[in-house]
Amino acid sequence: MRTLKFLLQKEFRQIFRDPSILRIIFVVPIIQLLVLPWAADYEIKNLKLSIIDHDRSTYSRQLISKITSTNYFLLEEYSDSFHDSEEEMEGGKVDIALEIPADFERDLVRDNEAPVFLAVNAVNGVKAGLGSAYLQSIIRDFNSEVRAKWIQMPRFSPELNIEVVTANWFNPSMNYKFFMVPGILAVLLTMVGASLSALNIVKEKEIGTIEQINVTPIRKHHFILGKLIPFWVLGLVILTIGLAIAWLAYGIVPLGSMLVIYAFSALYLLAVLGLGLLISTITHNQQQAMLISFFLIMVFVLLGGLYTSIDSMPGWARAITHFNPVAYFVEVIRMVVLKGSGFADIAPYMLIMFVFAITLNGWAIYSYKKRS
Amino acid sequence: MKPVVVDHITKTYSSKKDKVTALNDISFEVEEGELFGIIGPDGAGKTSLFRIIATLLVQDSGKATVEGLDSVKDYKEIRNILGYMPGRFSLYQDLTVEENLNFFATIFNTTVNENYDLIKDIYSQIEPFKKRRAGKLSGGMKQKLALSCALIHKPSVLLLDEPTTGVDAVSRKEFWEMLKKLKQQGITILVSTPYMDEAGLCDRIALVQNGEVLSLDTPQGIIDSFENPLLAVRSNDMLKLLKRLKSARGVDDAYPFGEYHHVVLQKNYNKDDLSDYLVKEEPGTEIISAQPNIEDCFMNLMKN
Structure with a gap:
């Protein structure tokens, strides 16, 4: 125990003497939490619209003003021919082109229907899909307004209509930040935890101090614990900072108990740090460790359900996420923050994380060789 | 033990x-x-x-x-x-x-x-x-x-x-x-x-x-195990001297050693054999007997 105490003392001293580590630990999470949630927003706004109005009638103007009065579309230009719009689209200046044919108003009044043409720049699939959906729903809306005006009273059996009313549970206002901030916090904890611990032992290898440690009778698990505990404490400090920012900047107060969040995070950090230490023991220099941990974190984050839903991934990708600690953490932290889940709800996740922690740390201790 | x-x-x-x-x-x-x-x-x-x-x-x-x-x-x-x-x-x-x-x-x-x-x-x-x-x-x-x-x-x-x-x-x-x-x-x-x-x-x-x-x-x-005669040789043109030493008769090895060249002779040769040959060509050449040290021993052992 005395050895471990001194090992910890040494590690903490080294951490607090390294200004760059302190910056990484405190400043990076704060900046990321303040910046990322604003950018990682799924709503598509400011779509650049080009309108080719061949009709120039009352109706066409009404339609256009209806479209541009939302803040989803910016009227980039009126053009005279679709050809011009197409050129603009090729130049990336226009996202959607709407062509209104010459006899739009006449057809609408006389035949009860009139076609319009939509061309969407689909280079960014998400933007194209959502943009055209918005525009279509606006046009549909316009359509029903026109109908309401002309068909004043239903004479015979009125048209059946199903009105859909949606209630958003757990996040009534559908605020993306409520959903993203806990997830980003989970990723941050992963990034800082895994990369700091991955670089640590390998740094001792690089500067040669491990040689001096290895000739001592120090026990392997003492050495690994000495590396694990300081970063574990730092991880919990980062979590606290993150939760404070979520509350101060976004007004997010976890619905569930803080105790549940901390208990799961503590277990999760053990698993992530174990992964970092494992990387550290099997690599030979900091560059290798950095690249491997970057690769893994990248995969974990993209397959972690933070940006895209795991349920909509193909089967094989879903299978991979079962081995992804980040996916569990993102899910649990959202459950606790948004739904107020308690220990009983996350018990299976706790068990899985426990297995992760034991396996990864055990592996790290095993693969740390005091001799070559 | x-x-x-x-x-x-x-x-x-x-x-x-x-x-x-x-x-x-x-x-x-x-x-x-x-x-x-x-x-x-x-x-x-x-x-x-x-x-x-x-x-x-x-x-x-x-x-x-x-x-x-x-x-x-x-x-x-x-x-x-x-x-x-x-x-x-x-x-x-x-x-x-x-x-x-x-x-x-x-x-x-x-x-x-x-x-x-x-x-x-x-x-x-x-x-x-x-x-x-x-x-x-x-x-x-x-x-x-x-x-x-x-x-x-x-x-x-x-x-x-x-x-x-x-x-x-x-x-x-x-x-x-x-x-x-x-x-x-x-x-x-x-x-x-x-x-x-x-x-x-x-x-x-x-x-x-x-x-x-x-x-x-x-x-x-x-x-002590260094048995061959060892000489230290110096002249004005050290590079030329080294070349000549290496081709001289009775010389086992020659290498620069500080401001002298050390010359290891074969066992049945001595200082006089070499000095005749060297001084004839270049009168200013200085030849003295030298005490071997570890470096000489090492060079000698490496060569054999």
């Missing part, structure tokens, strides 16, 4: 393309309380040998023992009685002098006070800087700190891998003085160095080249 026994150790490093033999069936024994020097150029296998004895590296074949303990089987026990100072400074540069010493004392389950008398002479020289970070020390002071840390658990065998490489002349001299004092305290010291002039300061030396022991004796013994 000899403190250190190296018995037919072979170690090879293999990569995809080639196989390098670092140690080739090397054997020697170190006596109790001896200052034993492993002398050899870079790449001779000194560090590999030390790492095997220090239980950091496992040999391909052969056996090394420290105080009768096997370096492979009993490595845990060896780590308690062995002090090892790697060639590269490997203490924590971001910890202070005092913190480094305390840290290493603790992981050896001892305290600085317990063995202070052993390191007192050395540590007292750097004690004024004990609050300074190890990374900010000068080369000589780093060496002293590393030695203190290697001694803090009162090892019975001390391994020093090129302790004086990259250290100034004065610090080197001081360092060898310290080793002598440690020897008086009964610690067996194994030291490696590429500097031939340090060989004379050891009790016994092993000249090592390409993973093999070329010769093992006391420094005087090795010098």
